[in-house]
Structures are given as C-alpha cells and as structure tokens.
Amino acid sequence: MLATNQFTNTISTPLDDFDAFLENPLGYKLTIHQSNTIGNVIKELHKDSEGYIASCHLNKDGKMGQKFYKIDDYECETENAFFSVNTFYTKCRNSNCVYELKGFFSDIDTYKIGLTHEQVIWLLEEDILGIKIPYPTWLISSGNGLYYILKFSNNIKAREDNKINFELKEKWKTCMRFIYDVLKDYGADANAMDASRVLRIDGTYNIKNNKQKEVTILKNYGNTIDDIDEFIDLWLPNEYIKEKPKTLLKAEYTVERVQTLKENGKKYGKSLKKLNLERMRDIMRLVEMRKGDCAGTRNYMLLLFAYHTLQTNQGNLEQALQDTHLLNNSFDEPERTSQVNAIVRTAHKAYLGWLNGEKVLINGKWCRKGYNYTNENLIEKLCITEEEQRKLKTIKSKKLVQEQRNKKRREKRRNEYGLTQREQQKQETIAKIMALKEQGFNNTEIAKRLGIARQTVSKYVNQK
Template sequence: MKIDGNSAKNIDKAVYHAWFHHHDSDGWITVAKKTENGTFKQFHFKPQELAEELSKWLGEDVYFSQNTFYKPQRKIENIRQLKSLYVDLDFYLFNYDPSWVLGKLEHEYFGESIPEPNILIFSGQGLVLIWLLDPVPYKALPLWQAVQNHLLEQLKGLGGDPKATDAARVFRIAGSINSKNGAEVRAEYRHDYKYELRQIQFDYLPELNEAVNPVPQKKKRGRKKKVVQLFNTYKLHYARLLDLVKLVELRNYEVTGYREIICFLYRYWLCCYTNDPEEALNQTHTLNLQFTVPLPFHEVERATRSAEKAWEARNNEEANRIAIEKGYPGAGYNLRNSKIIDWLDITREEQRHLSTIIDGVEKRRRKRERDRAYQEKRRRERGDMTRSEYIKQQHDRTDNHLFAIQEMLKQGMKQKEIAKILGLSKGRVSQLVKELKKV
C-alpha cells in the first residue's frame, strides 16, 4: 500500500506518541477505532508490536489505552500497570477559547493545585492532560483512583469530564483525525519526568496522606473525613469487583441461575467505581459473553437497569439526605456480605479464595490464622516451644462446631436437636449460636 507524505507524517506522530507514553510498558495495550455505528473495534498489542500495527489503524477516531492489561481484554479488573493519570477537559461545552484555557492552566494551575502534565493532547474539540507515572501495579488502583478524582475535582471549572476517569480509559492518538470536525489530533510534549503516585499524593492530597499514615490525634470533621471515606469506598468497590470476577472464574464461568444478579452487581459496583455508566454497561456485556451460557444482549441491560438508577441516586444529594434520615448510610445499594453470599450461594470453600465477600466465620478463621502466624513468629524469636497441640485442637473443634451449627440452623433444626447430634450441652450450643450472631 502506497503511503503519501501527509499520511507518513501522521503515522510518525502516532508512533512517537505511543512510544513516549508506552516505551517502558509491560502488558497489553489496547488500540481502538470507532466504527460507523459508534461501537469500538478493539485489538491488543504488546509495546514492541504497537509501532508496526499503528500504520494499519491510523485514520479517523483512533484511540489507545493509557494503562496496560495483563491479558488482551480492556477491563478494570485486568489492569497490569498504572502508567498515567489524566483529565479530559471538555471546555468547548462552555464556549471557552482554547488559548484562554491553556493560559489559565499555565498561570493558575500547573505547579499549584495540580502537577505540570507530561503531555497535552489537543483532541480536536477539547484538551486531555496526561501525567506519566513510574509504573505501579493494580493493587494501587484505589489510591490511583483517589488521586485521579482529586485532579478532576481541581479542573471541574474548566470542563473536567467525570466519565473519563477510569483506569481502562482510551484517548485519541496524535496524527489521527476527529471525525466530528475533521481536526487532526496533536500532542504537545512538555517534559519526560515520571511522577511517583505516592509523591503526588503527598504533595497534592494532604488529607489522604494523613489518613494513610495516621498520627494519633483528636478526630476532626471536614474535608479530610470526606477524602478518607472516598478512598475507602474506592477500595471496597474495587475489591468486590475482583471478588465477583474471581467467583465466576472459580465456577468455570458456569453461572446459569446467577447470571442476572452477577451482572447486576458488576454493573452497579463498576458504575460506583468509574462514574461512567456507559462504560459500566459495556463491560457488563463483556463479562456476560464469557459465561458458558450468556444472557441475551437485551436481557443484560433490562436485568441490570436498576443498578444504574441506584448509582444515580447515590450521587443525588436529596436522595442521600432522605436515605440518611431513614437510617441508611446513604442512597444506592448498601449490601451486606451476608446478603451477597445468600444471593450467590457462595460456599465456604469459595470464600477462602475471596478477599472481601466473606462471612463472619471466614473472618474469624483468617484472624485465627494471622494470630497463629504472629504468635509462631514471636515464639521463634524468643526460642520458645511451638504451640500446644491441645490448644490448636480446641480452636479447630470450636470452628468445626460453628460451621456445623450454622448449616443445621439453615435447615431449621432446633438447638436441642443440634446439641444431641453434636454431643454438646444445650448451654454450649446456645453460647455458640450467640457467637455466630456477633460475627
């Protein structure tokens, strides 16, 4: 295929943009192109393949992922490396002049409320600010999201797009064309310094820094509490997303009978985490297609529509006020682990592979394991003998009794019957039942 001079220049621009952003990346990078019906056609490449493949893709509406994935699938739970932070400024919605916006950023924002970005992407209508990071693994995603949303909050007045803050986001690549107005996408490279995520946290999010590294002091109300709550919420939603995906994997994607509730929970938690209902629905469709017997396309949207409505309520001040007055933590779905475990019939063995969707008995077992490990370490340091087998047996026996009683109660058995079967006194059974209610 013959390439003219302009096309060759645009390919060079795209290749350099991809190299500048991803030359030291590890994992899969997504390249996406919008089709005529508005959907994305996506392919995934390793960093060393990207330059060669871009020449086949360049043209209108070409995008690439800002972070990388451990398998060729652009989903939040597949993040391998967090390579950058970003904010998409849709200032054209306010009829702001581009040069005025850039001047305001230069004089009032860069180095003050936000770091100076590495790359500015002039996308044809708006402006994308990119901060390159020393790569951090997926476990840092809750902190990454907290920092990401803080940067967005600083730039809301200039059209910061809250729907463009998830870690699986794609942005236009330099040298491509924005089909909405025919403008060429261009990139401006300001510096190549890689930021450390923790350093941005320390420099620009002091409230979160105090929460992550607390110093004993009197509790204070205000913005610090709000930032801490947001950080903890991100951690919980992300952990639950990973647990849900893990559960599907444990069941070898054979989840018939649970498909609707799995898709509902996935869509709701992803809406809460990304603040992007459209992307949440797209990824829910992708999850559904992995099931051995997927739901029909229209059924996925119908069965999970209430998830998006609950997310909208969660972000509505009046809905939150009413929910709090009624004694709830807030609007939206505030699901207890016991309810999720019941809905999905999560077994004791499955819970051992999950991080947060676990019941009190599993929490107790893990705490005992941690305590044992700690005590063993202390004993080794002191040169003492190992733990008495008798104590271990007593603890294990208590755990076994708790498990057995829990299952018998589910079957509707009375405490008197349970005591007879287990060879325990009725008082001991009553004591263990009370312990189950505490956890």
C-alpha cells in the first residue's frame, strides 16, 4: 500500500522583473501542492489503468530492482522509488511491451543550466507553457530536477488483440521529441523519452551521495489533454509530421539484392559491411576509453552493437548473441544475461525490418526500418565528447569531420620538406636570384633573365 507523508506549503508571489529575480530568487515562492500521501500522481494517472505498473527501487549498491503491480495493489519504497508513466501488458519493462500510453513527460535537469526550480518554472510560465506546449498536469521536483507530466484524459492503448499499434507509438514519440526540443534549453534530458521510462514517485526521497531531497509536486495545474491526436492538432508544428506515402514500396535493395551484391563484391555491399564493422569497433573503443564505466548508455551500446553485428554477419543471430555477450562482459556493471538476449532479439527484429525494406514513422518522416542513426544522434544518445570523437573512426560530428578533412588536404598539398607547390617555387626563385647576385648581376638584369618584376628581385634580396 502507498505510505503517507506531509508536504510543506508556501505562498506564490508573482514577479515581473527576471533580472531582479536572478538576484533574489526567493522573491518568487512556489505553491507546493499539499498532500498527506505518497504517490498522488500514480493514483491519478493510473486510476483507470488495466495494465501492469512498474515499481522500481534503487538500492544502496546502485542496482535497480523492479516489481509489477496493478493499480489497486500498488506498493513502493519511501526512498529512491520510481514508477512507470505508461503500463505494460506483461511483467516486463520494455518499450515493445507497453500496453497503455498515459501521457507525455519530460525530465528537466535544471542543475545543468545553473538555475533553481523557481527560476526555471518562472521562465517556463513566461515563455513556454500555454504558448509553445500546453500547461502540464503536474510539475514535480525530482530532487535535482523537474518532471513535466501531461496526462491523457482518455485511456490510449498501444497494444490490442496482441498487436502493437506502431503508428500510434510513433505519433507519441514524435510528440515527445517536440516537447524535448522545446524544453532542451532548460535542461531536458534527451535519454528520457522512451515509453518504458520510470520517474521518481512524489512524496518519496531522492537520496544520492548521502544527500536527501524530497520528491515534491511543485505545481498542480490539473491540465489534461484528450489524446495524442488532439495534441498534434493543437500544438505540433507542421514540420514534425508528414503525410504517409500512398504506397510503401520495398526498398531498392531487397534480401536477394543485398545478398547478390555482397557475394559479387560490389561497392554497395562492401561499403555497407565496412561501415557497420567500423561502428562496432567504435562502440568497443568507446567502452575501452571509458574503462567500462558506461552508466546510462550501456543498454543503448549493446543494442547498437548487436544491430551492427547482424548487419556485418548477414543476420547470424547466434554469432550476434556471442559477440554482444562479450561486449557486455567488458562493462563495470554487466547487464543480466536474459536482458542481453532480449536486446539482441530486438536488434534482430529491426535488422529483418531493414532487410525487407519496411517503413516506419520516425520524428514525422517515413524512414526505412533499422537503427540507422546519424552521427549527431549517436553523439547525443551516447554522450560522446569531442575528445572521444577524435579517437573514433566513424562517429564524429560534421564540424570535426570537416576539420580533419581540411587538415588532410593541407598535409597532402605539402611535399617532403613541408612546403606547398607555391612555397617550393618561391624558394627556387630566391635560390636563382641569390646565385645570379653572387655572379655580379644587378637587380634589373636578374629580373630580365628570370622574367619577373624588378621589385620582386629587390624584395627577396633585401630579405636575405
């Protein structure tokens, strides 16, 4: 059962001058939602839920344990406790197992931009809420950051008759991406947008590094939205969603075509295999550079590694399992064997979709299935620094690639003495001028003999 707790209550004071606010942030006080129970958000968000809600607990060793409950039987800890915003059709916290979509959310790390909760909320209410995105149902202090949660008033099922509604889930992802884009300047976390995400429970305590902070509902706006389509109609800009193509033709390179190209050693097959092989090596280099400490990106690395392994070995699932388990063993905290197996199966499913040329809606665009991410996306998802990028082969920003290309071009232009063609010609001309000068010729005579201006001869002679 949900435990009880008591929140403090303060008075809201409006403030018009943000400069004065930065100097005196206490001039703006938050009205903290007053309650005597833990998990008010859970009870309101999931009051009509039919699926399983994940209840997670971070123990003192830093390991996450989880259980699954229906709403009537829900239980949680009072410290470092988390719940899933969406529900699952089975006792497995995985995006493919999501049953009901309960709303939109964003994890805003306010500490990353050096502002307090009060300052960020003031900015959001001034420039964002009700203008670019709707007011949330709740704004919650997670201890170090804020949660933006917007509840659906309708119960939206992402899975019915044992079939996943992929189009609905992609619409949800597109809306989540838009909310992130709006809030990223305020510290929104790019890695907190998956449907299986868990958030801290209001009324519990966030304990980290021996510091205890209360997870508190700071603002209870009570706003809701009917469903995803209403959000798209009212808030989503046109550039985020495009019309579905009339026909979804298979990609140019079908299963047989890719196989034939690889067997014949054609350029497409070779370059594709080389790219995926280098991506695998880059992930291994990244783990090595971080000395196995890949908290927050470990499972994403495993998924990408498994996918690129399958691309390289033409879908050999057994080999992909073996290679991915080897990578998993190189982490400080390896993932469970069963979870690694599930990750590889997910990657295999994506590979088959790519191979058959299937299409999927991603961020408003119909794209070929598979984890074919751009370098910018990989850098953001894996939190790769510029220093790390310089040691990788393929995962680099456009700016760094251009910088390295320019450096190679400059080096290629120079001879064994480090001179460009123009610099070499200049040195040869100076040598000829000085040789003629030693023979007793004056500047005018040297200029006529070499076919250059007299001023040029004078300039080089004076330099010597």
